[in-house]
Amino acid sequence: MKFVVALGTRPEAVKLAPVVSALAARGAQVITVATSQHRELLAQALQVFGIVPDRDLNVMQPRQRLADLSARILPAFTDLLQEERPDAVIVQGDTTTTFVCALAAFYAQVPVAHVEAGLRSHDVSNPFPEEGNRRLTGAISRWHFAPTEHARANLLRERTPDDRIFVTGNTVVDALDAIVASDKFARTPLPSPVAPGRKSILVTLHRRESWGSVLDGMCRVLGEVTARHADLEVVFPVHLNPVVRAAADAALAGRDRVRLVEPLDYDAFLKQMQASWLVVTDSGGVQEEAPAFGKPVLVLREVTERVEAIEAGVARLVGTSPDAIGHAIDELVADPVAYARMAIASRPFGDGRASERIADILCGREAPSSAHPPAVAAGSGRHGTSPWVRPSANHVKGSGLAGD
Numbered sequence: 456m457k458f459v460v461a462l463g464t465r466p467e468a469v470k471l472a473p474v475v476s477a478l479a480a481r482g483a484q485v486i487t488v489a490t491s492q493h494r495e496l497l498a499q500a501l502q503v504f505g506i507v508p509d510r511d512l513n514v515m516q517p518r519q520r521l522a523d524l525s526a527r528i529l530p531a532f533t534d535l536l537q538e539e540r541p542d543a544v545i546v547q548g549d550t551t552t553t554f555v556c557a558l559a560a561f562y563a564q565v566p567v568a569h570v571e572a573g574l575r576s577h578d579v580s581n582p583f584p585e586e587g588n589r590r591l592t593g594a595i596s597r598w599h600f601a602p603t604e605h606a607r608a609n610l611l612r613e614r615t616p617d618d619r620i621f622v623t624g625n626t627v628v629d630a631l632d633a634i635v636a637s638d639k640f641a642r643t644p645l646p647s648p649v650a651p652g653r654k655s656i657l658v659t660l661h662r663r664e665s666w667g668s669v670l671d672g673m674c675r676v677l678g679e680v681t682a683r684h685a686d687l688e689v690v691f692p693v694h695l696n697p698v699v700r701a702a703a704d705a706a707l708a709g710r711d712r713v714r715l716v717e718p719l720d721y722d723a724f725l726k727q728m729q730a731s732w733l734v735v736t737d738s739g740g741v742q743e744e745a746p747a748f749g750k751p752v753l754v755l756r757e758v759t760e761r762v763e764a765i766e767a768g769v770a771r772l773v774g775t776s777p778d779a780i781g782h783a784i785d786e787l788v789a790d791p792v793a794y795a796r797m798a799i800a801s802r803p804f805g806d807g808r809a810s811e812r813i814a815d816i817l818c819g820r821e822a823p824s825s826a827h828p829p830a831v832a833a834g835s836g837r838h839g840t841s842p843w844v845r846p847s848a849n850h851v852k853g854s855g856l857a858g859d
Contacts, residue, residue, distance in 0.1 A: 456478075456482075456483040456484065456542055456817075456818055457483070457484040457486070457539070457540075457541045457542050458478055458483055458484070458485050458486070458541055458542065458544070458545055458817070459486045459488055459535070459536065459541040459543075459544045459565075460474070460475055460485060460486070460487050460488065460544075460545045461488050461490065461532070461544060461545070461546050461552055461553070461556035462487060462490070462497060462501070462508065462552070463489070463490040463491070463492035463493065463497065463528075463550050463551070463552025463553070464492055464493045464496065464497055464550050464552065465493060465496040465497055465499065465500040465721070466547075466548060466550075466627075466739070466740045467497075467546075467547045467548060467550060467552065467553070468497055468500035468501050468504065468506070469500050469504075469627060469630045469721055469740065470547050470548065470571060470625070470626045470627050470630060470740070471545065471547050471626070472500075472501075472504035472506055472630055473626050473629035473630050473633065473810035474545065474547075474570060474626055474810045474813055474814065475487060475506065476504075476810065477810040477811050477813065477814035478814045478817065478818070480814070481814050481818045482818075483814070483817075483818060486509045486510065486539055487506055487507075487508045487510075488508060488509065488510045488512065488532070488535060488556075489501070489508035489510070489511045489512065490512045490514050490528050490531075490532070490552045490556070491511055491512065491513050491514060491515045492514065492515060492524060492528075492550060492551060492552045493515065494513075494515045495695055495718070496695065496718055499718065499720050499721065500720075500721050502720070503634070503720055503722050504630075510535060512527075512528065512532065512535070514527040514528050514531065518697065521551055521584060524551050524555075525551055525554075525555045528551070528552060528555040528556065528559075529555050529559055532555065532556050532559040532560075533559045533562065533563060536559060536560060536563045536565055537563065541565060542565075542566075543565065543566045543567070543568050543597070543598075543817065544556060544557065544559075544560035544565050544566070544567050544568070545567075545568045545570060545817075546567060546568070546569055546570070546592060547569075547626075548570070548571045548574075548585075548589065548739075549571075549574070549582075549585035549586070549588045549589035549592070549739075550585070550588060551588060553569075553588055553589070553592055554587075554588040554589075554591050557569070557591075557592045557595055558591075558595065560595075566597035566598070567592070567596040567597055567598075568596065568597065568598040568813075568817060569592050569593060569596040569598065569599055569600060570626060570813060571600065571601075571602055571606075571625060571626070572589070572592075572593055572599035572600055572601050572606065572610065572620075573593070573599060573601040573602075573605075573606030573607055573608075573609045573610040573620070574589060574602075574606055574609070574739075574760040575589075575606075575609040575760055576758040576759065576760045577758070578757075578758050580664065581664055581756070581757055581758055582662055582663075582664060582739075582756065582760075583663055583664045584663070585739070586760070593610065593613070593615065596619075597619065598619060598621065598816065598817065599615055599619055599620045599621065600621050600623050600809075600813050600816075601620055601621065601622050601623070602622075602623065602624055602625035602626075602804055602805060602809070603622065603624075603763055603803070603804065603805075604622055605762055605763060606622070607620050607622050621812070621813075621816055623805075623809040623812040623813055624804065624805025624806055624807070624808065624809035624812070625743055625804040625809055626805075626809045626810050626813070627743045627744060627804065627805075628743070628747065628802065628805035628806065628807045628809065629805070629807050629808065629809055629810045631725065631744055632807040634721065634722050634725055635725065637722075639722060640722050640725070640726065643722050643723055643726050644726075645726055645727065645730055646716065646719055646723045646724075646726065646727050647690045647714050647716060647727060648730075649688070649730055649731075650688065652686060653686055653687065653688045653712075654686055654687050654688070654732035654733070654788075655688050655689075655690055655730060655731045655732050655733075656677075656681075656687060656688070656689045656690070656731065656732065656734070656735055656784070657690050657691075657727055657728055657731040657733070657734045657735070657736075658677060658689055658690065658691040658692075658734075658735045658736070659691075659692065659694075659734075659735075659736045659737070659738045659741055660673060660674070660694070660699065660703070660736070660737050660755065661694040661696060661699050661737065661738070662737040662756070665737060665755075665775060666698050666699075666702075669775050670698075670699065670702045671702050671705070672775070672776075672777040673737075673755055673775060673777065673780060674702050674703050674705070674707055675706045675777060676777035676778075676780050676781045677689055677691075677706075677707065677713070677735070677780075678706055678707050678710045678713060679777075679781060680780075680781050680784045680785065681710065681711075681712050681713055682710070682711070683785070684785075684788050687712065687784075687788070688712040688713070688714070689707075689712065689713045689714065690714050690716065690727060690731070691703060691707065691713065691714065691715050691716065692716050692717065692718050692719045692724065692727075693715050693716070693717070693718070694718065695718060703715055725744070725748075728741075728744065728745060728748055728750060729748050729750075731750055732750075733750065733751055733752075733753065733784070733787060734750050734751065734752045734753070735752075735753045735755060735780075735784070736752060736753075736754065736755065737754070737755045737756050739760070739761060742754060742759065742761045742764050742770055743761060743764070743804045745769075745770075746764055746767065746769040746770065746800070746801040746802065746803060746804075747800065747801070748800065749769075749798050749799055749800035749801070750798065751769060751770070751771070751787065751794065751797035751798050752764065752769065752770035752771070752797075753770075753771055753773045753780070753783050753784065754770055754772045754773060755773055755774070755775055755780060756772065756774070756775065757774055757775060758772075759772050761804075763803035763804060764801075764803055764804075766803070767801045767803045768796060768797060768799070768801075769797055769798075769801045770797075771783060771797070
């Protein structure tokens with residue numbers, strides 16, 4: 456069995472590293488291909504997981520346009536597929552790398568496995584271009600590895616055949632568990648120590664649809680809120696994109712108790728999250744990671760495709776209005792009961808075995824027998840269980856590859 460795994464950004468590296476490991480443990484040949492869509496951040500994550508890409512397409516250019524990026528990835532990945540002739544291509548999530556590599560595989564008639572399939576905001580412009588990328592990827596995928604029942608329901612509404620959908624949990628939980636349990640994590644120093652008596656807010660902002668006045672307003676209100684509350688401090692690992700850096704610098708550079716820091720290695724980022732009081736983000740993956748640490752999350756988006764954390768009560772969809780953002784933070788500062796309701800360790804996205812299930816399905820093995828963890832962790836206000844892997848009708852026939 457030969458698989459090509461496409462990696463372009465840090466989230467892809469984090470969420471596919473456990474899949475690479477699980478496939479290798481089952482004797483599969485795995486060829487990791489870095490497009491280097493985000494070179495520095497991708498390299499950071501790959502290093503944490505000990506992955507050295509077998510191939511590097513090296514497509515990144517300064518201030519690259521999405522069309523130009525796509526035009527560079529498509530022929531380069533097509534050439535690679537013609538050379539390697541894999542049994543399947545594995546992509547994750549919703550990046551330009553995800554969609555364009557899936558498209559190249561489709562053109563080459565190589566089946567596509569989509570990890571983290573079925574997430575939907577139902578607004579093709581928000582998040583942009585991610586919502587479009589994941590819908591387009593789903594249209595040409597053979598295996599849809601949905602992280603939750605919500606994601607499966609989205610795929611069924613789009614008439615995706617039920618026997619091609621597999622509810623596995625999200626591989627980010629596998630990655631987080633592996634990192635936190637490691638000796639290296641135990642030895643990792645806290646990048647920005649929290650001053651005694653202070654509450655640290657970890658911030659990540661980078662969404663393309665927010666660039667301009669919206670991002671400017673979000674950065675500005677973070678400074679204003681910090682100024683209002685003497686016990687608050689902000690740690691903001693600033694994305695390498697120059698548009699994001701300019702907005703953060705203009706609104707927050709030099710402000711008291713606001714630290715603008717370079718992007719953190721994944722294990723260091725998790726260490727900072729573990730020490731934080733609150734997480735404020737427009738990221739998708741952070742919405743999945745913070746609940747495992749019991750850290751309340753304020754989501755600075757108009758819509759979210761990760762409704763499970765909202766339903767579990769551990770995240771709140773605030774929107775992008777500076778007034779709404781400021782009010783939400785003020786409320787949690789002033790109301791310890793409201794804060795405590797959100798600060799509950801929860802695992803609405805999986806039990807840490809998603810990668811095992813994905814590897815078993817792709818390699819034609821039976822899924823693990825204990826594939827029935829709770830759909831939402833205790834303390835969320837919801838009850839009952841839901842299988843992560845659908846019944847045997849959803850298992851890939853035979854090898855899982857032949858004839859597809």
